[in-house]
Amino acid sequence: MADVEEPVPVFTSLQGVYGKGDTLYEAQSRYQRLKTKFFETYGHIPDLYARAPGRVNLIGEHIDYEGYSVLPMALLHDTIVAIRKQDANNNHQTVRVVNIDNHKFPGFVFPAEPLQEVDRSKHQWANYVLCAYKGVFDHVKAKGLEIKTPYSGYDILVDGIVPMGAGVSSSSAIVCASAIAIMAAEGLNFSKREVAEFTCICERHIGTQSGGMDQAISLMAKKGVAKLIDFNPIRATDVVLPRKGAFVIANSLTVSTKAVSAASEYNYRVVECRLAAMVLAVRLGMALEGVQNVNTLSDIEGLCIAFADARGESSPLLAVETHLHEKPYTAHEIEDVIQRAKHVFSEAQRVYQFREAVLSSEADDVKLRRLGNLMNESHTSCSKLYDCSCPELEELVKVCRANGALGARLTGAGWGGCVVSLVEEGSVSSFLESLKKEFFRSRIDSGRIKEEDLDTYAFASKPSGGAAILNL
Ligand code: NG1
Numbered sequence: 001m002a003d004v005e006e007p008v009p010v011f012t013s014l015q016g017v018y019g020k021g022d023t024l025y026e027a028q029s030r031y032q033r034l035k036t037k038f039f040e041t042y043g044h045i046p047d048l049y050a051r052a053p054g055r056v057n058l059i060g061e062h063i064d065y066e067g068y069s070v071l072p073m074a075l076l077h078d079t080i081v082a083i084r085k086q087d088a089n090n091n092h093q094t095v096r097v098v099n100i101d102n103h104k105f106p107g108f109v110f111p112a113e114p115l116q117e118v119d120r121s122k123h124q125w126a127n128y129v130l131c132a133y134k135g136v137f138d139h140v141k142a143k144g145l146e147i148k149t150p151y152s153g154y155d156i157l158v159d160g161i162v163p164m165g166a167g168v169s170s171s172s173a174i175v176c177a178s179a180i181a182i183m184a185a186e187g188l189n190f191s192k193r194e195v196a197e198f199t200c201i202c203e204r205h206i207g208t209q210s211g212g213m214d215q216a217i218s219l220m221a222k223k224g225v226a227k228l229i230d231f232n233p234i235r236a237t238d239v240v241l242p243r244k245g246a247f248v249i250a251n252s253l254t255v256s257t258k259a260v261s262a263a264s265e266y267n268y269r270v271v272e273c274r275l276a277a278m279v280l281a282v283r284l285g286m287a288l289e290g291v292q293n294v295n296t297l298s299d300i301e302g303l304c305i306a307f308a309d310a311r312g313e314s315s316p317l318l319a320v321e322t323h324l325h326e327k328p329y330t331a332h333e334i335e336d337v338i339q340r341a342k343h344v345f346s347e348a349q350r351v352y353q354f355r356e357a358v359l360s361s362e363a364d365d366v367k368l369r370r371l372g373n374l375m376n377e378s379h380t381s382c383s384k385l386y387d388c389s390c391p392e393l394e395e396l397v398k399v400c401r402a403n404g405a406l407g408a409r410l411t412g413a414g415w416g417g418c419v420v421s422l423v424e425e426g427s428v429s430s431f432l433e434s435l436k437k438e439f440f441r442s443r444i445d446s447g448r449i450k451e452e453d454l455d456t457y458a459f460a461s462k463p464s465g466g467a468a469i470l471n472l
Contacts, residue, residue, distance in 0.1 A: 007189040017470065044084055051081070052219070052466075053465070054172075058375070063347050077162045081174075095109070097126045110133075175199050193219075221466035242358065256415050256417035284304065284323065343381045372406025406424070
């Protein structure tokens with residue numbers, strides 16, 4: 001059975017998920033604290049727990065929603081959810097959601113009714129739990145499984161340590177952990193692929209037309225390897241990264257407000273790409289009935305390649321350059337759309353070049369340089385063609401490159417958030433020291449962040465494992 005068709009794994013000990021040593025000790029104290037707080041809040045202990053990790057995308061930005069493969073790895077940082085199904089004799093069942101940090105993230109109660117809408121006018125953290133709740137029941141319904149009504153209520157307590165607004169997918173970590181917790185509390189389990197699919201769809205209730213990378217890697221991640229994620233249908237292939245390289249994640253300290261400003265940023269890009277795809281489809285001679293079904297640039301890639309092929313070339317970019325410049329659109333009107341399409345097609349190629357470089361038999365240091373160059377090219381494309389960077393990300397990328405990064409790029413949606421750098425394994429600590437001196441020091445001195453929190457803003461990470469249900 002392919003990995004993605006396996007059910008979400010169920011563990012009976014923390015060791016199975018967190019391994020040994022400090023990571024395990026930290027996990028033990030977090031789960032103990034969660035259990036105690038759950039009892040204090042609800043007067044019972046939880047039935048079970050679920051966890052889902054955040055991720056860092058190594059390459060392949062803003063192309064998942066265009067149907068192209070991406071190459072992320074999971075972080076050790078995760079969201080854990082403790083859950084208990086409420087007693088069945090209560091007629092007014094509700095879903096009660098509390099966060100372990102209830103000062104920053106106030107509690108929330110919603111009726112146990114999957115058809116309710118997510119209120120997009122109030123951007124609050126618990127909306128992600130509501131998305132997950134709706135997603136589970138929509139999926140149960142779509143599978144034709146029987147649902148007992150009245151719906152049962154749940155008591156839920158959440159503890160997340162995935163940095164927020166940092167482009168490392170704290171949102172999908174909450175959605176995925178909550179979804180599998182509710183699923184397990186109902187005595188259900190679905191395949192990782194099914195959960196990745198329905199969590200991607202249900203997270204869209206928040207208002208962003210996201211592409212599915214984050215949920216897929218959160219569910220399908222495997223310790224020690226990054227994953228090439230393909231879409232339609234979702235597949236995940238191991239990518240063993242060169243041993244001599246390490247990835248360092250550093251936060252620009254500018255919050256990426258992807259969900260809050262979805263209409264003007266993230267979703268705008270989705271629409272621009274769709275427009276480019278439809279214009280190209282028409283220009284390349286697709287019949288009008290076909291054009292109506294064109295949604296993404298990957299839908300028309302075949303036409304673009306055939307166009308290039310007939311002219312002795314191979315890149316789909318030729319069609320973009322030739323056709324998107326033609327009348328009746330003025331250059332000004334169509335300029336952004338051309339840029340977006342160029343980014344998508346070239347970034348899709350870089351993902352495959354990255355994977356080829358990883359698989360090549362070259363010496364590690366040659367390989368690392370190739371990977372670094374691809375990451376640098378990806379950043380330039382995100383910044384110049386896709387316009388999803390910001391001054392703080394640019395500054396941080398510069399600092400990373402000046403201090404030995406073989407490659408550095410914004411990761412995630414952008415407009416703030418983190419930079420991921422590829423550095424030689426042996427120079428991780430000196431690299432982190434330089435970032436502290438050249439980027440973070442002034443921010444510590446001005447009181448923006450505390451020195452003792454620095455390792456939450458800049459850290460090295462190895463690929464971690466995926467989402468899990470825990471019966472402890
Ligand atoms: P982040 O950066 O985690 O918000 C978002 C999307 C991804 C992908 C990237 C850009 C969500 C949940 N995730 O990730 O699907 O499109 O941006 O590559 O919206």
